[in-house]
Each structure stands twice: as C-alpha cells, then as structure tokens.
Amino acid sequence: MNHLLLCRVLALLSVLLLGPSACVFQRRGAVDEGRAGPTPGSIPPDASDQGWQQVHHAMELRTLRLRAGATEGEVTVVRFDPAAYQLRVKYDVQHPGTVREWFEALQPLAVINGGYFDAQGRPTALVIFDGIRRGVSYEGFGGMVVINAQGQFELRSLSQQPFDENEALQQAMQSAPMLIQPGGQLAAIEDDDVDRSRRSVIARDRAGRTLLIVSRSPTFTLRELAQALHTSDLELDAALNLDGGRSTGLYLRTERASVAIDSYDRVPLVLVVEEPTGQARP
Structure with a gap:
C-alpha cells in the first residue's frame, strides 16, 4: 500500500x-x-515585529523585516526625536573599542558605530567632535551627519550640499554612500550584488526623527538595502550608510528595553545618543 x-x-x-x-x-x-501559504511576492508575517515600542520619553525601538526583490532580512531600528537628546561624535584613535566597550565606558542611552577608518584608525573622511576637526572632506559623494552651530541635527548629501570650510559645526561625521538622498529619492548605487554584509545606517524620516538602523546578519548588498529602506514603512527622507561588516554594532539600554549588537572589531569612531546635560528621564 x-x-x-x-x-x-x-x-x-x-x-x-x-x-x-x-x-x-x-x-x-x-x-x-x-493551510494557506504566503502570497507569492509577499513577506510572511513576522512574529518579531511588534511595532514601535516606546523605550524612553522620546525614543522608540522596533525590529522588522525588510525586502528587496528576493532578498529579505531583519533589521533593528532605534528612532528618536533629535530635539530631545544630544547626538555626539566620539573619536579615539589611541583607544579604539568594540561598540560594547564604547557603550560601557560612556554609558549613553545608545551608541552605533561610525564611518570608515584606515588601518591606523584614522578617519577616511571629515570628522568633527566637540569642535575638533580630523580628516578631509569627501567631495561630490557620500553624506554627513551634522550637529550645526545651533545644536540641530542634519543629515546632508555632499553632492547636494558640499562641506563649507567656514561653517561652524559642533559635531560632524562623513560616510558613504547615501542610500536615500534628502527629499526621499532612492540613491544611485553601483552594482554590488556579491557584497552581502552586516550593515549600519543613520537616517532621517519625513517627520524629522533620527533613526539608527542595523542589520546584524550579512543579508543585504548596499543596493538591496537602499531599495528595502526606500520601500519600507519607515517613511525615510534620507539615509546614509555607515561602516558595516565587522564594524557594525548597536547598543541601547533604558529601563524599558535593551539592544546588544556588538561589533566584531574595535572601532575608533562612534555616534552616541545622550540625555541633554542636567536631564534624566525614564
């Protein structure tokens, strides 16, 4: 039978x-x-995506799946109002650390790895931390995280707004490439279909909020990640790729939640999110 x-x-x-x-x-x-299987071309329901979880007074956390063509993967996102926190660049070529080590040493609310650096730990582009300038600006490509003279967060495309040597900036850090150009346009990225890696991104949404985004698995090429972010429900106005691969890391700790994604290598450059001086809120 x-x-x-x-x-x-x-x-x-x-x-x-x-x-x-x-x-x-x-x-x-x-x-x-x-049982009904997933509709062809759709992303199966993701049990890990519980929507935005408020983890601090003006900060939210979410884990979601993104898709670009046949490629899909999970990302962790921290979203916050930049007016409610201080975003600062930290750079130490003499004492680099993993993202976890940076987090433990500084005790901020959140930290993400920064831009690119060479074998000696020197930044490959412009970095300004607490008014101190290191490196040389990219020209015609890449983007820049900025805390301007008024203390306001900006995410600039250097092809749209080149660096002005005479501009007074509190903090700045350049990286590349732009994944989404300011205004919400998908950036043109060279074909890199064989380079799948862990990814780190800083972004701004259409409401002006800042987003720290990490893919902890080597899932996306840069082009796929740009497409996935552009078509997601994150409503991004601009997104800048940070150093990825072995440098990727994201830590967050509040009374309500924590994230622990460590870098494999020590990095000399990070972005930290801190409470405004003299304030502490749950």
Missing part, C-alpha cells in the same frame, strides 16, 4: 472512530491544503 493510500485509510478510520482529525502522515514536500 503506497503512502498516500495509507494516509487516506488512516484518516477515514480516525473519522469513523474518533471524529474528524488531520492525518499526521504527509509526503515530503506535500502541501497541507488546510
């Missing part, structure tokens, strides 16, 4: 003796007709 016939006989006996029940035997690869 073949397997399918045996399954039908057992199902009939179970109905006669025990009432309706499902047959527990199935051919390998057979479809359970009582």
Whole structure:
C-alpha cells in the first residue's frame, strides 16, 4: 500500500472512530491544503515585529523585516526625536573599542558605530567632535551627519550640499554612500550584488526623527538595502550608510528595553545618543 493510500485509510478510520482529525502522515514536500501559504511576492508575517515600542520619553525601538526583490532580512531600528537628546561624535584613535566597550565606558542611552577608518584608525573622511576637526572632506559623494552651530541635527548629501570650510559645526561625521538622498529619492548605487554584509545606517524620516538602523546578519548588498529602506514603512527622507561588516554594532539600554549588537572589531569612531546635560528621564 503506497503512502498516500495509507494516509487516506488512516484518516477515514480516525473519522469513523474518533471524529474528524488531520492525518499526521504527509509526503515530503506535500502541501497541507488546510493551510494557506504566503502570497507569492509577499513577506510572511513576522512574529518579531511588534511595532514601535516606546523605550524612553522620546525614543522608540522596533525590529522588522525588510525586502528587496528576493532578498529579505531583519533589521533593528532605534528612532528618536533629535530635539530631545544630544547626538555626539566620539573619536579615539589611541583607544579604539568594540561598540560594547564604547557603550560601557560612556554609558549613553545608545551608541552605533561610525564611518570608515584606515588601518591606523584614522578617519577616511571629515570628522568633527566637540569642535575638533580630523580628516578631509569627501567631495561630490557620500553624506554627513551634522550637529550645526545651533545644536540641530542634519543629515546632508555632499553632492547636494558640499562641506563649507567656514561653517561652524559642533559635531560632524562623513560616510558613504547615501542610500536615500534628502527629499526621499532612492540613491544611485553601483552594482554590488556579491557584497552581502552586516550593515549600519543613520537616517532621517519625513517627520524629522533620527533613526539608527542595523542589520546584524550579512543579508543585504548596499543596493538591496537602499531599495528595502526606500520601500519600507519607515517613511525615510534620507539615509546614509555607515561602516558595516565587522564594524557594525548597536547598543541601547533604558529601563524599558535593551539592544546588544556588538561589533566584531574595535572601532575608533562612534555616534552616541545622550540625555541633554542636567536631564534624566525614564
């Protein structure tokens, strides 16, 4: 008696003796007709995405899945009102650390790895931390995280707004490439279909909030990540790629939640999110 016939006989006996029940035997690869599979081209429901969780008075946390074509993967996102916190650049070429080590040393609310650096730990582009300038600006490409003279957060595209040597900035850090150009336009990125890596991103949404985004698994190419972010429900106005791969890391700790994604390597450059001086709120 073949397997399918045996399954039908057992199902009939179970109905006669025990009432309706499902047959527990199935051919390998057979479809359970009582279950609807995902619609072709759709992302299956993600049990890990519980929506935005408020973790501080003006900060939220979310884990969600993104898709670009046939590629999909999970990202962790911290979203906050930049007017409610201080975003600062931290750079120490003499004492680099993993993102966890930076977090433990500084005790901020959140920290994410920064831009690129060479083998000696020197930044490959412009960095300004507490008014101190290091490195040389990119020209015609990449982007820049800015805390301007008024203490306001900006996320600039250097092709749209080149660095002005005469501008007074409190904090700045350049990286590349732009994934989404300011205004919400998908950036043109060279084909990199073989380079899948862990990813770190800083972004701004259409409401002006700042987002720290990390893909802890080597899932996306840069082009795929840009497409996935652009078509997501994050409503991004601009997004800048940070150093990824072994440098990727994101830590957050509040009374309500924590995130612990450590970098594999020590990094000399990070972005930290802190309470405004003299304030402490849960």
